[in-house]
Amino acid sequence: MSIQMYPLKFEPIYQYRIWGGRKFEHLLSKPLPENEPIGEAWLLSDRKDFSNTVTDGILKNTTLTNLMKDYRYEIMGKLGYHFEKFPLLLKLLDCNEVLSVQVHPSDHQKEYIPHGESGKTEAWIVLETDVNSRIYAGLKKGTTKESLIQSIQDKSVAEQLHSFAPNKGDAVFIQSGTVHTLGGTVVFEVQENSDVTFRLYDWDRIDSKTGKPRDLQVDQALACIDFNQVEIGPVVPVESTDIENAEILFDNNHFKLWRIQSQSEFKVGIQDEPTVLVCTxxxxxxxxxxxxxxxxxxxxxxxPAIIGVLNFQPENKVTLLQISVPDKK
Incomplete structure (x- = not known):
């Protein structure tokens, strides 16, 4: 089954979250559901329960999941031999209130990962802040399993966490096993294509939809914490040598991300590899x-990988994120 590929734009998927807000009303063109907090906009997702659809062209209304089934090698190029599902999940988060204190397992902690899932390493880029913005990333030095358990019991978990007030543009890398949360900010998130989260503490909140507290997974969270992940701050950008007016924010075995800020034409895309562009x-x-x-x-x-390298012409000064998938093999 062959079809002419082209740059594919996708419809966002909104997700209700107890900690969400309404800021996507001015960030995205798709109307929000009425009268409920929306915490996440899934921008690119290849998941059985939520898969984004193409917005235009001959493939309009096709899900990313079906694209990967029918055109895997056109989309993924040489990486198609390694990935049956698109390996990344891209989101916007509207953290009107602070999220639960949580941790994600690593790819190696198979006993805590459901069949068909992976671990979850993720990263954030701060798009908006307010007076209450706070990022909690990693533990304070000296925190032990015992002191963390005690802090859950006496509701002083925040005192065990390293935190800072973020600035717009900050980029934060959250390695799997890192205790983290954030609030009072809008961020772009790139992560492994996984939805495995273990909640350590949820600030004793009641979910208005259920009238009950949300479930915690304290034992699993404690088992997955890397107690060496302490005092995580914003990354130091590295000037790109392959894209003009660009800096590399993240470069690991799950994703590589450039931030390009330019008023003049530049190249995007990689030959025989898929590339994702996000305009901020x-x-x-x-x-x-x-x-x-x-x-x-x-x-x-x-x-799609089959497209290769293209020219990008800003209509004004643009901030563009370019994301690629490393070839693990």
């Missing part, structure tokens, strides 16, 4: 086979 400020145009594809603030575009 401004707008621009990609031209492919004499057709113009516009990307504006809050939108995501997947460049």
């Amino acid at each position: 400020e401004g707008s621009g145009i990609i031209t492919y086979q004499d057709v113009n594809y516009t990307i504006t603030k809050g939108e995501v575009v997947l460049l």
Whole structure:
């Protein structure tokens, strides 16, 4: 089954969250569900329960899951031999209130990962802050399993966590096994394609939809914590040598992310590898086979591997995230 590929834009999927807000109303064009807090907008997801659909072109309304089934090698190129599902999950988070204190398992902790899932390493880029913004990333030095358990019992968990007030543009890497949470901020998140989260503490909140506290998974969380992950702060960007006006924010065995800020034309995409573009400020145009594809603030575009390298022309000053998937093999 063959079809002519093109830059693929996707419809976001909104998710109710007890800690969410309504800020996506000015960040994204898709209307929000009425009268409930929306904490997550899934921008690119290949999950059985939630899979984004293409917004235009001959593949309009096709899910990413079906694209990966029918056009895996066109999408993934040489990485198609290694991945049956798209390996990343991209989101926006509107953390109107602080999330639960949580941890994700690593890929190696198989006993805590459901069949078909992976561990979960993730990273954030701060898009908006307010006076209450706080990122909790890693434990304070000297925190032990025993002191953490005691803090859960006496409701002083925050005192065991390293935290800082983030600034717009900060980039934070959350290795699997790192205790973390955040609040009072909007962030872009890139992560492994996994939904495995263990809650350590939830601030004694009641979910208004159920009238009950949310479930905790304290034993699993404690088992997955890497107590060496302490005092995590923003990463130091590294100037890119392969893209002009770009810096590398994350480069690990799950994802590589460049942040490009430019008013002049530049190259995007990688030959024979998939690339994801996310616009966080401004707008621009990609031209492919004499057709113009516009990307504006809050939108995501997947460049199938078969497309290769394209020109990106900003319509004004643009901030564009380019994300690739490392070849693990």
